[in-house]
Amino acid sequence: MSPTARRSGRRRPRVGVVKFASCDGCQLTLLDLEDDLLAIAERFDIVEFPEATSRRSAGPFDVLLVEGSISTEEQLEELLRLRRESTTLVTIGACATAGGIQALRNWSEHGPWAATVYPRPELIESLAMATPVADHVTVDAELRGCPIDPQQLLELLTALVVGRRPQLPDESVCAECKRRGATCVVVSQGTACLGPVTRTGCGALCPVYGRGCYGCFGPRNDANVVSLIANTAGLDDSVASTRLAGFTAWAEPFRSVIDDHGGPPGAKP
Amino acid sequence: MSTRSTVDNALASGWFGAGLTDAARAHLADMAHLTSYPIGEVVIREGQAIDSLAVVVEGRLALRLNVPGRGAVTVLTIEPGDVIGWSALIPPHRATSTIVVLEPTSVVELEGAALRARLDEDPILAAAVLWRLLDAVARRLSATRTQLLDLFAQPDREPW
Amino acid sequence: MAQAIASTNVPRWLPADQLDRLIDVLRADGRTIIGPTVRDGAIVLAEIQGAADLPAGRGDEASPGRYRVTQREDSRRFDHAVGPMSPKRWTFPPRAPIRLGRRTSAGVRFSGVDPRPTPRPTPLAFIGVRACELAAIKIQDHVFLDGPAVDGDYRARRASAFLVAVECATPTSTCFCTSMGTGPEVTTGFDVVLTELDDGFIVRVGSPAGVTVVDALSLSPADGSAMKAAEAVVAGARDAMGSPMNMENVHEGLQASPEHPGWAAVAERCLSCTNCTLVCPTCFCTSVVERSDLDGSISTSERTWDSCFNEGFAKVAGGSFRPLVKDRYRQWLTHKFSTWWDQFGSSGCVGCGRCIAWCPAGIDVREELAVIGGVGPVPMPQLSVVAAATEAPVTISPGSVPAAFVTVHVDGSSRETADTMTLHLSTTDRRLLAGRPGQFVMATLPAFSAAPISISRFRSDGLDLTIRAAGPATRALTELERGSTLGVRGPLGRGWPVEEMTGRDVVIVAGGVGLAPLRPLIDACLAERDALGAVRIYLGARTPTDRLFVEEVGRLALRMDIEVEETVDRAGPVWLGRVGIVTQLFDHATWDGRNAVAFVCGPERMMQATSEVLFSRGIDVDRTWVTLERNMSCGVGLCGHCQLGKFFVCKDGPVFSLAELGPAFTTDGL
Structure with a gap:
């Protein structure tokens, strides 16, 4: 058998x-x-x-x-x-x-x-x-x-x-965005997008509709959030914590970066 | 009893003694004697005072460490040509492992205190002997590091 | 036919309002038309219905990490540079099913081959293809079609593609085709080329297919003033790009700089998001994704675009060979600009600039090349990017498609260790039976990914595979019982150079399961024993229970004409054999290696230590061969996973001499 x-x-x-x-x-x-x-x-x-x-x-x-x-x-x-x-x-x-x-x-x-x-x-x-x-x-x-x-x-x-290993790749949302033929919203519109540091899985749902990624699937390995904030259009230190403080805010390295930017907005009643 | 020429020949047969000058080897042979061990004999136990350095002529010895709960683990075997008992030259002169005989073994044995005294007064002989001893210890250090890496180990089992 | 092209290759004139006639002729042949169109804030490539879909009056501007569509004052349709997409998307699609696996009452069956031999894709016509893209197509043609293995899927799609090129008029700041020698002039590899002027197009042909299409349009010859204006278009594009970079030293410069601090510096900015590789028109790395029903009885294997920037890309059971982002950036840039020359005789870069514009972090490869690769700004005579460019139209070579998975039967299996089994397989497949010692196969079951497995014995009616259960796929293989079946593709790779043993002493050193690929070599030694000098076999294993082929090795050790020494890393009190690392078996041996050849297989670090000791015993680097482990997937050099510097380990190896490997053997993260 x-x-x-x-x-x-x-x-x-x-x-x-x-x-x-x-x-x-x-x-x-x-x-x-x-x-x-x-x-x-x-x-x-x-x-x-x-x-x-x-x-x-x-x-x-x-x-x-x-x-x-x-x-x-x-x-x-x-x-x-x-x-x-x-x-x-x-x-x-x-x-x-x-x-x-x-x-x-x-x-x-x-x-x-x-x-x-x-x-x-x-x-x-x-x-x-x-x-x-x-x-x-x-x-x-x-x-x-x-x-x-x-x-x-x-x-x-x-x-x-x-009895096999599930295929749940740890790659960026960008990889799926590109395979689907969507145009990068960061480069073409200057829209803030967490796609480069977020794990794939959603099928690049937001970028396909012209929106930036909200990081629903959380940070992938090697998520270079510091460079994302410093070097990509639509993000900078003033909006970083707002953007990262979403569904996966408590996951590292999002959490540390939020800490470094004074915590999420409105953290006090 | 071993004759001086038997000891000298035995010393010359392995890598430790082979490269020594005739004079240096003769000096060592003068203060050495052949010793034989049967299978299973414990030459020395870890932590015991050790008072001789020996060059293995034939046979095989296991260097063992005792791990409570896991029993004796052999970390290295000693083959002809190699040395045992380097701790006899270096304080605190205590064995760093237990030595057990795996095959009928004969060694050329040099009494520790006498050898130390001799090397102290004869820098040329000391240079020849210690150089080889360093080589032996360095090989073991290098091998131990490689064993530490556990190159053949399997990665952690995944949940599937 | 070349004569016919020459006689009809008088530049023709196509009025601007008649561009649809060209499109209609192409569509009449059943072709889908792919051309530039504005969508989602970019000029992308997509299926178009007619000239009205083209981006008339629109242009583009691009800089590192930034791209915008612009409005122009004229109504020309092709006054833009390249957008994020290239024809690669159609000739080499992001996803392609390559294989179907089934469990049937007669055993496992695999249909389709890997890659597919003769799919029948819709014929395509691309309109608006630039010189840089033609160069990229030519590069991918070489990768996929010129062997030794041929990608059947690509061949079919490419053979049907008609290319309407357009002379570039308005490069952006990210364009550097003049530095790579690929443009802006269209010179080769097209069927028809257009030069756009305000009121129409100069039309020239470049292939018999182009002649047929243009003849059908019955166009009048272009007049002199139009020809002069067309020349100015291309000259203007060239001037707009400024001085080309001096790429002369980049091939050596990058390979000589694996430890350059620039790699770590760029890795701080790099997002390892894969965008550069996925917009690149020449990048060809893929992975295979398995999908199955809940029973695992029917499965589809799908090839998808992958990227060397993904952590998992160079992963094997023990970990990733490129754990750091700096390792991966180095792999990409070095491959693209340097080792591509060694592999394919050209640069892998065509200077289209997509990787610069579409890098969200705005990393500019030109700057990295200047920092790390010693690329200077001084204009110099350049290497031609496309080796041996000719005027001849692209021909599609027949080539050989890699073998399909064949079903082989398990006649029995032997347990070697707690996690390692040897499967005894029977097959009548002549290719498999004709393999060489050191070669490997890809082995698979429906729903499981295929795994590279060394062949551990050849028999007249089959072969042995020795498999360690390192993950689910290999574990499923080790669980196969007598009477079951599996899929095997091979033999693959270059084996041990058996002929080098004749008249020489032979030293064989194996660590752990590394003995498996060496066993057929030992068989060869026994068969040719009289023709060889001394034969010495040194075996290392983790513990006594981790030794392979124990009885067989015991019998070998009893032979008078072969020396066999074994050691284990550690042992309990029952083991009376040697304990220590494998190099201690011979680092004080008395033999002289000056007339010896050595064959080594084991963990990479063990092989490095072994090679040093062998060298000190007189065995030179050109007489020591090792076999390497990498993430081998396609097995024929088409998926990119197993690259080590300039080598595809699967196709150029897995057996290499140390002389061939050079520093690649000991450089971390390569």
């Missing part, structure tokens, strides 16, 4: 989808895989998926897809428990992999903000920071993006079944 045949002869992997501080958009991406959903359901035993089923199951999980950042003590305890019950833990989306948009509060003092927003701030139980999952437990793989790309999710699931 071939290795693949042997693999397919095994019981279906138990898959869980869980969320912490997040908007559910990433787990909905799984439902967006309409054409492949049946095949996925045949291959995987989806035992936990709050957006799709009210069925609840305890671990163990062969594969656990984790959405959301860790913002409360309760979430942290839950995450530690789930990690113990999971063989392969995959973080999905900018919140789980980088802290998400809510990590912008990490630059602020928690107390004064809560007092501004809530009539009874003492009822708000929250950790001082919203942090990515990898700050707390070992992460086996991550899918970047806000939200994640359905094709990357399918690729990851396929790779897990087949």
Whole structure:
């Protein structure tokens, strides 16, 4: 029997989808895989998926897809428990992999903000920071993006079944922009764009529509943010922290560069 | 008992002694004797005081370090021509590894204190001997560095 | 036919309002017309319907990191320089499916070859092609068509392409074709060339296909005043670019400067974003992406544009050979301006300036060449960028397409170590069976990327592959059981120079799995034992359990006519053999290497240390051969991954003599 045949002869992997501080958009991406959903359901035993089923199951999980950042003590305890019950833990989306948009509060003092927003701030139980999952437990793989790309999710699931390495390249958004034949907005329009330092995965969605990249997929390896600010059109020190303080602001090296530029705008209530 | 000419011939057979002048080798032979070890014999243990330098004539010896929980690890084997016991010349004169005999082995043994005294009073002999000793130690240092790099190691296992 | 061109090559006149007649003639032949048009703030190349789509009255300006479309006062259609796209996008598309893999009841099957032999793309006509682009097309023709391997996909697309060139009138500040000897005059490689004046075009032909098209237009000859005006157009373009750079020393200058501080300086600005390579009209590096269904039973292999600026580009299981951005910038600039000469007999740069304009950080290669490559500003006689340029139209050579993946059967397998297996394969494929010791194959399964694997034995009815499970693809191969099948393409590369052994002593040094490609060489030694002097084999491994072919090596060691010495890096108390590094097996040996040849395979650092000891024993660098590991993907020198200085390791190696490698063997990050 071939290795693949042997693999397919095994019981279906138990898959869980869980969320912490997040908007559910990433787990909905799984439902967006309409054409492949049946095949996925045949291959995987989806035992936990709050957006799709009210069925609840305890671990163990062969594969656990984790959405959301860790913002409360309760979430942290839950995450530690789930990690113990999971063989392969995959973080999905900018919140789980980088802290998400809510990590912008990490630059602020928690107390004064809560007092501004809530009539009874003492009822708000929250950790001082919203942090990515990898700050707390070992992460086996991550899918970047806000939200994640359905094709990357399918690729990851396929790779897990087949037993190969998922093809999630760490290259710039520019590479995909050029393959798609889009014209560089930095060079042709002087538009601020994080594409050169951001990991591909979105299909260069914004540049294709003439907008600069917002960095949804977070920094790639070798992200030379200092040169991007110093040398590319549309960006300079005055706007750097505004541009970087988005969905993946808390990921390095974006975080350090934001720090060096006085933190994100409006960090105080 | 080994005769002086047997010792001299034994010294001349390996790289350590082969390049020495006849005079230098004769000086060493005068103060040396042949020693044999059976398989399995522990020549010396790591940390023990060591009082002789030896040139291996035939056989094979293992230099071992003991790692608690992992047992004895052989880090180097010594072949004919090479030396053991260089610590006998350098303070604090303690063995840096345990030496175990893997094959029936004979060595030309030089008593440490006597050799040190002799080298102190004979700079020409000292230059010849220490030069070779430096070569032996440098080879081991270089080899140890290469072993540290663990060139054949596998990268970390990926989750797939 | 050359006569016919000459007799009809009287410059003709095409009135400005009749340009559509030319386009219609081209379209009548079933061609899709690709030409310049304004889109998204740039003059891009795209399919056009007619002359109305051309950028009449629009121009462009470009400087490092900046490009703008401008409005002109005239209504000429081609008074712009080059935009971000080049015809490469169509002759060598960003994505191309190259192979289909299937698991069937009869085993794995691969259809299509790598690259495809005879696709039938829509025939194309490019309009507005500049001299620099023609030079770029000629360079890619040479890379893909002149062998030893031929890219079938490119050949088919290129053969159908009709090229309507246009004389450049308005270069931008990033243009430097005069420095590269490629322009601005259009001289070769076109079917038809136009020179645009206010009221029409001078039309000349450059190929039999061009004659046919222009004849169909029944144009009258151009008059003298128009011809004079046309000359002024080109002269004006040349003047606009100013003094050319002196590129005379750049070939030697770049290769002599691998440690120049300029590399680190430019790496501080470089974003490693890949834009320069993807806008370059000659860059040809690609990767193969595998897609499959959830069962992994049907898969598509797609070739995509890749870039030497990506960290993963030069990666193997142990890490990247170019870990730093400065390594990658050096690879790109050195390849483009220097090692391209060694590989293909020309520069890889045509001076189109796209990499300057479209670098978001505004890095200007001309400045980097001046700093690092010793390129001076003084006008000097230049190297002609396109070697042996002729007036003859481009001919498409037949060439040989690299072999397809063939299905081979697993007759059995032997476990060598915890992570290494030897597969015993049977095949009747004559190319595979005719391989040489030291050659390798690409081995694959549907849905998995193909991996380069050394052939560890040749038999009359098959071969052995020894595979270490370094990643998922190789692990899947090691798990194959008797009766299963896999796809194999090869044999590839240059093997060991077996003939050099005759009448000489032979020294073979192997580290770890490096013994696998040396085993067929040892087989050859045994077969020719009487013709050789002493044969000495030195083997190193990490631990006793990491040794390969243990029983076989044991039998070899018993032979009186071969010396075999083994050592391991470390061992437990049970091991009675030698412990130490492999060079300690012979650095105090008494043999003389002056009549010896040496063959070495193992981790690169082990091979470097070994070579030094071999040299000290009298074996000169031209008698020591090593085999290198790189990220080999296509195996035939067309994907660019495995470059080491001027070499494609897959095609020029993987076996090299130290004399051939020179400093490339020990330069970090090359």
